[in-house]
Amino acid sequence: MARRQRSSLTDVAHAAGVSIATVSRAMSQPEMLRADTLERVRAAAARLGYRPDHVARTLASGKSHTVGVVIPTLNSPIFADTLQEMQRSLDAAGYQLLVASHEYDPAGEFAAVDKLLAHGIDGLVLVGGSRPEATWKLVESAGVPVVQMWCGRSDHACVGVDNHAAGELVARHLLALGHRRIAVITGRLRHNDRQRARLEGIRAALSEAGVALPAAYLTEQALSVPGGRVGCSILLELADRPTALIGTVDVIAIGAIAECHARGIAVPEEMSIAGIDNIELAAHVSPSLSSVEIPATRIGSETVERVLALIADMTKAGHVMLPIELVERHSTGRPGETR
Amino acid sequence: MARRQRSSLTDVAHAAGVSIATVSRAMSQPEMLRADTLERVRAAAARLGYRPDHVARTLASGKSHTVGVVIPTLNSPIFADTLQEMQRSLDAAGYQLLVASHEYDPAGEFAAVDKLLAHGIDGLVLVGGSRPEATWKLVESAGVPVVQMWCGRSDHACVGVDNHAAGELVARHLLALGHRRIAVITGRLRHNDRQRARLEGIRAALSEAGVALPAAYLTEQALSVPGGRVGCSILLELADRPTALIGTVDVIAIGAIAECHARGIAVPEEMSIAGIDNIELAAHVSPSLSSVEIPATRIGSETVERVLALIADMTKAGHVMLPIELVERHSTGRPGETR
DNA sequence: TGACAAGATGTAAACGCTTTCATTACGCGT
């Protein structure tokens, strides 16, 4: 297993009988060379199996053609969709995506950002705007363009949705169906502005309708199917059992449906359940899940567009709010008998 | 937004009144310095907010402390689990994970590998062993240690499971329940040795029991829930309807359950359905899905262990087969009335 | 045919770090 036998510019230059500058140009600005020279260099490069060294290139040019993204977790269908699209769009633009995750830990996020920055990324993508000042300072001192996804602070570009409105949307849907005892299962709120905004939206819609959200009707759980199950079972034990449940993300709502199933509680007859995100699976559980469509793929493509624009010229780009919409399916209905 | 104001070794050296070599050592081999010098350098570095430049470091040392992984898709719960764990383990070892995906396209995989290699990765992780010779050549000529995941060619290290055995396991389970008309929904077999091995395992178990797998009982679909639904609906239209369905991955099996639900076909009474992977969701759909546990997380950690070992000394490591096991749940049962 | 502009190629200095080798400083025994 030969070690580092990759040939360098020098080797190719020597083989083609030209200077390394010429070879460099043959690689990056072929139109500057005379046709026969270009041909000669290309032949030599091919013969030697030359591959440009991205690391050296980055050091010399200061441009890495790489965009870093820091996400809470890889284990989420919605982030996966967004990442997939980012990878696609960046690739099409000749850029590479560098992914780091931190499991919802602010210190981990700082470390991830630091690493990415040290890797010489040209642009940085973060999720949400809520993080320690130290992290923001780090980003700003690096002078690298940033764009936030989902939601974010107003002093940096952002491509997202109105999470508050998403919360309102689900809540209003349930209210319109006649529900008055509506409980909520959210993810951990600390360090998570998306979850907080959704919850606030729900609160706003509820209080606007004169409906209270008692503390007992709110439970914070892991952002996962089991999290949803746990949350649901807690709410089902309540003396004053709710008639409807909102999961602030679909995976939680799906967990809640599973728990009701396991307990023989009919959805939506005895319990209406709704989520937010409209992940692919939402349409395929039974009953199919009413949810709020969040255009994850589009967030990905628009984010890439923004970050590439910022890299090209460092003008500040504003906030982009993508449209969301309620998708009614079969997990929600009018409240049943009043117990 | 200041540009590249990151301070360099030179700045710190100047501020601390030492040479850049000393600063470099203060960063990487602090034990070589006298306590007071070290302190002085550290203070200067802190004052200037110095952060080492990973790119320069890589170029100078030839070590990038980065491992690249190329996966078919980010949009798969099982890969997500593995990646998550790889990220964790690598991080703990001071390494960074570089992820690229290619949507099951061999040309895309080649491009991804090429990019990763150009990025100066110290180690490479691939999924499966089935790819064009050109890709293997590229990898080998780079002299970078490789480890395959899930399954792979014997001339390179591999951490995986016996996919053939996994196929046998599900098939035998269904046979043991008394099924004789067993149909299979797989992912695309071309370029996917995991899928092929699982299918072969199923075939082997079937033929061993003297049961045929007619061509009509086999359908290739997308590796997704909708893929499973489509496959299932095709099989349900058959005149000689099967009594059991195997999805070679859980998401397909879950799609099949959804389709049966939608058509009012009782699972498992009228149709038994089983999968492979045992993703988290499998336990929470209804009926809960019988599946074969594939230790995705452990594949991640063992893979990292192997690749780091290979980076440390280039001795060839062999193949590791992780244990798998059947998890019986409620989606499978004895065949019902014979129609 | 000669001069010149434009185009093609070469030279060499970065980029920020690691690392080898040389040099200097230090502690100790006598």
Next chain:
DNA sequence: ACGCGTAATGAAAGCGTTTACATCTTGTCA
């Protein structure tokens, strides 16, 4: 106080590119 071995530090040469800037070819036009 001297010399010596060792520990600490410095000088400088890369690592493989990019990119001014300098130099050398061309072709063109008077």
